[in-house]
Amino acid sequence: MRRCDLIVLGAGPAGAEAALAASGAGLDVVLVEEAAAAGGQVWRAPAAASPPGLDPFPAEAEARAGAALRARLAASPVESWFGARAWSVIRPAEGGFRLDAAGPEGPLACAAPRLVAATGAVERVIPFPGWTLPGVIGLAAATVLLKAQGVLPGQRVVVAGCGPLLAAVAAKILAAGGEVVAVVDRAAPAEWLAASRALASRPRLLARGLGWALRIAGRRVPVHFAHAVRAAEGDEALRRLRIAPLDASGGFAPGGAERVLEADALCIGDGLVPGAEIPRLLRARLRFDRALGGWVPELDAEGRTSLPGLFAVGDGAGLRGQAPAVHAGRIAGLAAAQEAGRLDAAAFAAATAPERAALAGLAPFAAAMAGLMALRPGAVRDIAPETVICRCEDVTRGMLDAAFDEGAREVNQVKHFTRCGMGPCQGRSCGDVAAEIIAARLGGAREAAGFWTGRPPLRPVPLADLLGEFDYADIPIPAPAPL
Amino acid sequence: MSPRRIPGLARPAAVSFTFEGEALAAPAGEPLATALACAGHAALRASPAAGTPRGAFCFMGSCQECLVLVDGVPRQACLVPVRAGMAVWRVAL
Ligand code: FES
Numbered sequence: 274m275r276r277c278d279l280i281v282l283g284a285g286p287a288g289a290e291a292a293l294a295a296s297g298a299g300l301d302v303v304l305v306e307e308a309a310a311a312g313g314q315v316w317r318a319p320a321a322a323s324p325p326g327l328d329p330f331p332a333e334a335e336a337r338a339g340a341a342l343r344a345r346l347a348a349s350p351v352e353s354w355f356g357a358r359a360w361s362v363i364r365p366a367e368g369g370f371r372l373d374a375a376g377p378e379g380p381l382a383c384a385a386p387r388l389v390a391a392t393g394a395v396e397r398v399i400p401f402p403g404w405t406l407p408g409v410i411g412l413a414a415a416t417v418l419l420k421a422q423g424v425l426p427g428q429r430v431v432v433a434g435c436g437p438l439l440a441a442v443a444a445k446i447l448a449a450g451g452e453v454v455a456v457v458d459r460a461a462p463a464e465w466l467a468a469s470r471a472l473a474s475r476p477r478l479l480a481r482g483l484g485w486a487l488r489i490a491g492r493r494v495p496v497h498f499a500h501a502v503r504a505a506e507g508d509e510a511l512r513r514l515r516i517a518p519l520d521a522s523g524g525f526a527p528g529g530a531e532r533v534l535e536a537d538a539l540c541i542g543d544g545l546v547p548g549a550e551i552p553r554l555l556r557a558r559l560r561f562d563r564a565l566g567g568w569v570p571e572l573d574a575e576g577r578t579s580l581p582g583l584f585a586v587g588d589g590a591g592l593r594g595q596a597p598a599v600h601a602g603r604i605a606g607l608a609a610a611q612e613a614g615r616l617d618a619a620a621f622a623a624a625t626a627p628e629r630a631a632l633a634g635l636a637p638f639a640a641a642m643a644g645l646m647a648l649r650p651g652a653v654r655d656i657a658p659e660t661v662i663c664r665c666e667d668v669t670r671g672m673l674d675a676a677f678d679e680g681a682r683e684v685n686q687v688k689h690f691t692r693c694g695m696g697p698c699q700g701r702s703c704g705d706v707a708a709e710i711i712a713a714r715l716g717g718a719r720e721a722a723g724f725w726t727g728r729p730p731l732r733p734v735p736l737a738d739l740l741g742e743f744d745y746a747d748i749p750i751p752a753p754a755p756l
Numbered sequence: 757m758s759p760r761r762i763p764g765l766a767r768p769a770a771v772s773f774t775f776e777g778e779a780l781a782a783p784a785g786e787p788l789a790t791a792l793a794c795a796g797h798a799a800l801r802a803s804p805a806a807g808t809p810r811g812a813f814c815f816m817g818s819c820q821e822c823l824v825l826v827d828g829v830p831r832q833a834c835l836v837p838v839r840a841g842m843a844v845w846r847v848a849l
């Protein structure tokens with residue numbers, strides 16, 4: 274077991290900066306990351322086994338920032354455990370934290386008095402009939418294919434959902450020579466206009482957004498504003514989509530004209546949901562904040578949760594995006610060092626002052642982006658009863674409503690009634706939408722519907738990875754749900 | 757090479773592997789889910805409860821939709837790099 278001063282879980286912008294700041298102040302830091310390199314989703318490294326030529330967009334600011342971060346980490350004393358899948362984090366009786374992971378060469382464990390959770394956000398997709406068809410993928414998935422693997426999501430692609438990633442993905446497909454059939458945006462032009470005021474506070478990003486928009490317009494790709502996908506159709510894989518206009522609530526406009534789009538790929542993302550897995554697992558206090566994406570840990574200005582020694586930073590602690598994550602990460606890393614006695618109050622104040630100022634300056638932009646990606650109540654209201662909500666267990670909206678009718682009043686009860694969220698993805702994909710459905714039945718407040726209790730393992734880990742030897746019967750393939 | 761691979765990028769040399777006994781090729785190290793998608797195999801398994809076709813969805817190890825048998829061991833195809841001689845089968849229900 275490796276003992277250190279600080280464990281950082283997640284090597285995206287927030288976690289990597291927290292690790293670097295703490296290490297710079299003299300702490301012995303172990304940085305644990307599931308991917309093969311640091312950078313997270315935004316600064317994702319090209320595939321590990323590939324030569325450097327594989328990123329088709331190497332000149333982009335993101336690619337350069339990611340490479341710079343990886344170089345700083347490599348040159349620092351931070352001990353990085355890449356390819357390590359954390360499956361358990363506990364607070365042992367002797368205090369502090371213990372993390373267990375399945376590493377590329379076998380089990381890994383470390384313990385420290387403090388832990389920074391920087392596990393990022395998960396993509397939300399508002400389900401529709403046919404969204405389980407092969408060929409339908411997440412927007413974030415599309416960026417992985419394009420940026421890390423140099424592969425188009427399909428030959429005729431529809432990009433749908435909401436937020437800035439829509440234009441980014443569509444423009445990247447076009448730049449790589451692919452075909453974008455249409456962009457389908459939940460937001461109305463007026464919402465973008467309102468957000469652009471905050472965007473103007475970051476002119477470089479505004480210019481980049483305009484560049485994307487011009488590229489899309491230049492190719493005459495139809496952009497359907499205030500529209501959403503109503504259904505995906507095909508037998509073994511996606512063949513066509515039906516889209517329809519939305520009303521002001523975010524639901525489908527009654528009597529709105531449907532359009533049919535032929536496509537072999539749909540890249541869809543309806544915003545992000547903070548992961549908050551570690552605070553949830555360790556029972557730190559959470560609060561529901563729609564503007565920050567959902568359930569987030571209660572934090573002080575330095576990223577401390579309600580549990581002594583546990584910090585949470587980045588999008589997993591509330592959606593603010595990559596630029597604020599950098600500064601929040603540094604503040605938490607420095608705060609951990611101060612708690613450990615490596616920085617006095619004056620040095621801590623001096624080191625964090627520029628980070629706090631930067632955070633404050635970025636706040637309006639972060640809020641505008643989060644607003645564009647927030648869950649619209651009408652969108653969930655209009656999910657058809659036959660629609661699969663939980664992909665792992667094939668639980669439909671109708672089954673969730675039936676569970677409510679039978680007396681389930683809170684998401685953990687609903688889970689036991691229906692198996693919704695019990696599959697191998699552990700409810701990461703469906704939790705937010707399932708809770709919204711139950712909350713709507715309870716009168717609207719998400720606090721009443723609650724959240725799924727965190728349980729280990731954090732990730733399904735093949736026993737082979739933990740034990741070295743295994744029995745075929747031990748392989749965790751999900752059991753079929755009872756009909 | 758598949759029309760889905762963006763042209764003009766330096767890639768490792770292609771290696772051979774099999775899916776359901778069919779001989780396929782992909783750049784060494786490419787994630788298996790990507791290699792299968794480029795070969796036209798979007799559907800990788802049937803959902804355990806309803807038996808509907810599924811394929812890779814998140815491409816980052818989160819959704820578990822891409823489960824296949826790699827040399828007899830269940831693995832997430834999006835996390836497994838393609839290696840020469842790998843034998844890949846669908847997971848039997
Ligand atoms: S595609 Fe989601 S886990 Fe592989």
